[in-house]
Amino acid sequence: MIQPKSTIPNLLYGTAWKKERTDTLVEQAIQIGFRGIDTACQPKHYDEKRVGVALARLKEQGIDRSSLYLQTKFTPLSGQDPSSVPYDKKAVLSVQIEQSFNASLNNLHTDYLDALLLHSPLPTFELTLDAWHEMERLHNTGNVQRLGISNCYDLALFEKLFNTVSAKPTILQNRFYKDTHYDKPLRQFCIEQGVTYQSFWTLTANPHILSSTVMKSLADDVKKTPAQLFFRFLIQSGITPLTGTCSTSHMKQDLDTVNFQLSDKTMKTIRHLLI
Numbered sequence: 371m372i373q374p375k376s377t378i379p380n381l382l383y384g385t386a387w388k389k390e391r392t393d394t395l396v397e398q399a400i401q402i403g404f405r406g407i408d409t410a411c412q413p414k415h416y417d418e419k420r421v422g423v424a425l426a427r428l429k430e431q432g433i434d435r436s437s438l439y440l441q442t443k444f445t446p447l448s449g450q451d452p453s454s455v456p457y458d459k460k461a462v463l464s465v466q467i468e469q470s471f472n473a474s475l476n477n478l479h480t481d482y483l484d485a486l487l488l489h490s491p492l493p494t495f496e497l498t499l500d501a502w503h504e505m506e507r508l509h510n511t512g513n514v515q516r517l518g519i520s521n522c523y524d525l526a527l528f529e530k531l532f533n534t535v536s537a538k539p540t541i542l543q544n545r546f547y548k549d550t551h552y553d554k555p556l557r558q559f560c561i562e563q564g565v566t567y568q569s570f571w572t573l574t575a576n577p578h579i580l581s582s583t584v585m586k587s588l589a590d591d592v593k594k595t596p597a598q599l600f601f602r603f604l605i606q607s608g609i610t611p612l613t614g615t616c617s618t619s620h621m622k623q624d625l626d627t628v629n630f631q632l633s634d635k636t637m638k639t640i641r642h643l644l645i
């Protein structure tokens with residue numbers, strides 16, 4: 371059945387590295403107010419089945435799947451632990467993607483995804499395109515609302531993909547850090563083309579910004595923490611940050627970032643820290 375297209379929440383709850391705590395933490399995050407979940411069919415880093423366990427419990431509490439945004443990823447073989455590949459590693463790429471997609475639906479107890487991301491580009495453009503064509507086929511069935519890509523730091527590659535395919539990438543999920551100059555040209559392209567840029571490693575990769583005197587003083591001015599200020603800055607810049615916090619107080623603080631507004635002057639000052 372074709373679902374009405376959901377909107378992407380301003381902040382997503384990330385489910386990586388939580389192992390056996392995944393279900394409890396996802397349940398808490400949704401109870402506290404998150405409505406967007408990021409996961410992956412990659413047992414090495416994500417326990418997608420336990421995300422589904424949390425969703426089943428939440429359904430019993432009256433929080434229906436239709437009120438949630440569920441995003442998962444197809445992870446190519448090179449990103450999988452050889453002992454826990456969630457599809458037939460000998461199958462052709464298109465079959466691997468279809469099997470991974472079906473495993474995700476099964477794990478998450480759903481019949482559609484809000485978004486399916488290619489976890490990283492494949493070694494050649496041709497292979498990346500092969501993968502995309504299978505994702506497009508799934509999108510055309512109506513069971514995947516949006517397609518996206520992650521770990522794509524090359525503007526030329528992203529542009530080429532965008533201009534070649536018919537179901538365009540509408541999400542780019544990247545590490546947000548200074549080594550890539552915070553993806554400035556890529557982010558500009560995303561703005562121009564209506565692509566949602568999602569950031570991860572947002573706090574982990576930027577201790578120099580969070581601990582700077584400028585940031586601390588701006589945070590004090592609005593009575594927030596530097597982490598909250600940084601998330602707010604990103605959201606106000608049109609970026610959708612991911613947070614994988616394991617602390618309920620940080621979950622609340624992270625969600626609170628959608629409730630206040632920064633002045634143009636503060637935005638400009640923080641923008642200057644992204645060098």
Ligand SMILES: NC(=O)c1ccc[n+]([C@@H]2O[C@H](COP(=O)([O-])OP(=O)(O)OC[C@H]3O[C@@H](n4cnc5c(N)ncnc54)[C@H](OP(=O)(O)O)[C@@H]3O)[C@@H](O)[C@H]2O)c1
Binds near residue numbers: 573598
């Ligand atoms: N596409 C990819 O290749 C990829 C790669 C990595 C991650 N991801 C996704 O992104 C999600 C987030 O991962 P991440 O790498 O950004 O790191 P993270 O798992 O969100 O960890 C960030 C760190 O920030 C802390 N933190 C969170 N909120 C805070 C707050 N308000 N104040 C102070 N500290 C706070 C957390 O500590 P506490 O737990 O103590 O709060 C944690 O140590 C993952 O779960 C996954 O879904 C995707």
